[in-house]
Amino acid sequence: MSDHVSVHEPKALKATRTLLGSLIAIAAIAYASDLFSRIGLAIYTEQYLAVVLGTSLALVFLKPQANPARRGMDACVAVVAFIAGLYLAVQYPMLVERQLDMPPAALALSGLFFVLVLEGLRRVIGITLVIVVLAFLTFALVGHNFSGPLQTRQIDLDRLMVYVGIDTNGMLGLTLSVAATIVIGFVLFGQLLLRSGGADFFNDMALTLMGRSKGGSGKIATIASALFGSISGVVVSNIVATGVVTIRMMKQGGFKPQTAAAIETVASTGGQIMPPVMGAVAFLMAEFLQISYSEVVLAALVPAILYYASLYIQVDLEAAKEEIKKIDPALIPPKKQVFSQGWIFAIPFAGVIGALFFFNLRPETAALWGALGALIVGLVRGYNGKRMGLADIRDALAETGHSIVDIIMIGAAAGFIIGILNVTGLGFGLTYALVQLGQGNLFLLLVIAAAVCIVLGMGMPTVGVYLLLAVLVAPSLVQVGVEPIAAHLFIFYMGMMSMITPPIAIGAFFAASIAKADPIKTSFTAMRLGWTAYIIPFLFVTSPALLLIGDPMSIAVSVVSALVGVWAVSVGFVGYLGHKRKPAARLAFMIAGALFLVPLPGETELLIGARLAGLVILGLLIGFSCSAKGRLAVRTE
Structure with a gap:
């Protein structure tokens, strides 16, 4: 932060x-x-x-x-x-x-x-994670007195301390290592990109692409925050960096303060789940799962598209419903000028992608290539005539260190937990207990895991959320047969939702303070706008085709069905399509969308029946709407 x-x-x-x-x-x-x-x-x-x-x-x-x-x-x-x-x-x-x-x-x-x-x-961070670490330490010391799956091996405090402090499975282990290598590299990349003019370019690009469309200010916030958020790795920093501009623009355009703040929050939060960078979590996930970075990016692609498709649709419909005015054309920079000045910012990203895919370098080294590219762009050209100076380089280095401190603390603390789980055998027992709590019911286990992820993720930076949940929750999901990549994306999505879920909802609260809006109203509006992030993880766990796993036909059908479902549910939430919809019609849209989204693995006939039923409901709703418009036009004539 x-x-x-x-x-x-x-x-x-x-x-x-x-x-x-x-x-x-x-x-x-x-x-x-x-x-x-x-x-x-x-x-x-x-x-x-x-x-x-x-x-x-x-x-x-x-x-x-x-x-x-x-x-x-x-x-x-x-x-x-x-x-x-x-x-x-x-x-x-x-x-x-x-x-x-x-x-x-x-x-x-x-x-x-x-x-x-x-x-x-x-x-x-606060006291919550401290209590979690101390609870694990206490249980490690007394757990041998218990019976059942949570019984631990007996270990003395001094031996436990040395193990978690010196051993590579403890404080100096994987979680601290990825925080101090990969994450620092991408934070530095983001800081140099910011000071080289990259953030201004992203803002202007969003402005010139969406400024002339209906509800353009909300769409600008969506695109700009998504682009910057993917690199920044910290939701609150992204909200503060882009929200001071986008929230004011949305309010001036006619969006309600809590809606403007919620759009910024959801867009900034989504930046963390958007490939190719995913706030540096893509590289950590590849390390945890021992798979290639490209596999993580491909798996995360469709869920991210569904997330932003839903947000974009709702912003568009909300703008039409509330008759939001367009951006003043005088504020929109010429498209030719923006891209002629900003095309050079493709170089840092090309450096990262080239280092990863063509030279197979380590993620931290690839981040260094990106940072070098951003440095060269900033020193040689910059954006709109503003070049980077020595003071900017100094500030970028210092801010990189300051920004990483939170994640270093979390990485070290997560190392304590990993060490305790390993040396006492509690890790296996905890996984077994969580599976037993789900009583063999995958859906129940997912609900329990989702609740744990949202609670543990509250108030923490993106990478910290993932590091902690990858240690505590993901193993139980893998144990019951969930695809490892699906399990890790599930816990990541649910952990990120702590940013918009009351009672903490730190992302929504920061945006509300900028918008001078009610924090609770903002967080509930953000939950509505970001509803896909609560639902899609359940879908891709039971339907891996949404992670591009499976045969091409199944993948294509699943993706198209999900997009239709997201559109229909979004229409129901906003209550507008051509004109304001009554509660019964809104509910019908949501039911139709749910029939397109519901996964029924192995039940082909039921699946086809659900999709057909959803198609019939949508057809009737749209047909009635067109008929009503026709009657209204006749009366007007």
Whole structure:
């Protein structure tokens, strides 16, 4: 999230924080470019992670506080955290070799980092995830006294601490590694793209493409937020970056404040699920599933299309229903000017895609190529005559470090949970218990899993949501036979919905504050606009054809049926198609849409019958509408 604060920040503190933030970004660049090996320095990945973690903790504790009396203590803790990170990096080879002997240094460092990470987590995210980690720790210590699937192996606290702190299955494991390598790379890419003029180009491109259409301001917000959100990886940052322009534009165009805020929220949230970047989660998912990045992108393509198709349809119908006026033509830049100035921004994306698909480079290295492309574009040309300067590069490096701190804390905490699950055997027991709770009923298990995902995802950044849920929930879905890619996309979608689902709905609340709208009304409007994200995951779990898995004919039929269903349900929600619809007609549209969406795997006759019934209902609704228009025209004449 954004690192801006409203309290006074002394110059020395600001300079220190800028230096530390830049250090994180520079270390990530060095790691992604294999600089250490190029200069003959062989290091463990865990040594790099220790430096990043210690520096990130220092940044957390140096964040300006509203209470100046705490600054001295926080500064001392920040120094301790930074030195501890450097010490762990230097001593790691020795400590990991003697891990089973539990040397005092390993125990002291593990305990220190456990406390520091939890306090850092509390400061950047809140108390919820801290409670989750402590609950797992407590259960790990007493779980051997239980009977049944949740019984754990007995383990002493000191051995548990060393394991989660030093072992590669703990704090320094997969979750921290992907956060400190892949995610940092794409955050840097996004920061440089933003400062090179990319965000302005996305905005102008959306404006010139949609500005002249009905409800153009809402469609501009949808496209601009989707493009920027896919790269930013943080919903709230995207809302703040684009919403200050798009929300005002929508309100001026005639959208209600809560509707304008909700459109921005849903569009920004959807940016995280839109290929090819998906807020960097596409690369993490490929790492977790041990599949190619291209497989993740292809699987995520149709659900993202359905999500944005629904939003676009509802914005279009809402604009017609409320008679929203078009954008002032004077505000729309000439299409030729926009694309002649902005075509060059294809270069950074070409760098990422080329590095991934043609050179088979690691995701963090591909992100570095994209960042280099954005840097060159910004320095050489920029957008609309505004080029990037040295101050922009400095700020991009510093903001990269500041932006990644939340995710580093979550990655380390998720590592604690993974370590506890592995060393105690609780991971298998938890999966088994969740499957038993579903009582062999896949739909019930999915509902339980969805509720857990929404609750655990509340208030966390995109990558943090996915990292946590991939560890805690996805294994139970895979265990009952759900396609692994479907299980991971399911938990990702449901975790993201915490951004618009009350009572937290942090994305909707931020947008509401910009729009000066009621937060609760905004969140419920956002739920209505983003309804597909609650439904589509259930569909692609039971119908993998929506993930482009299966024969071409089944895929084509499933996709077309889903698009028709999304259109019909969206019409029902808005209550407008040519004219305002009465409640009975709205319900009929929703029923028809549901008949197109409902999956009935293995039941071909029922499936065909449901689709035909939906087609008949839609035909009758449209026929009655045309007949009514004809009668009205005759009367008018």
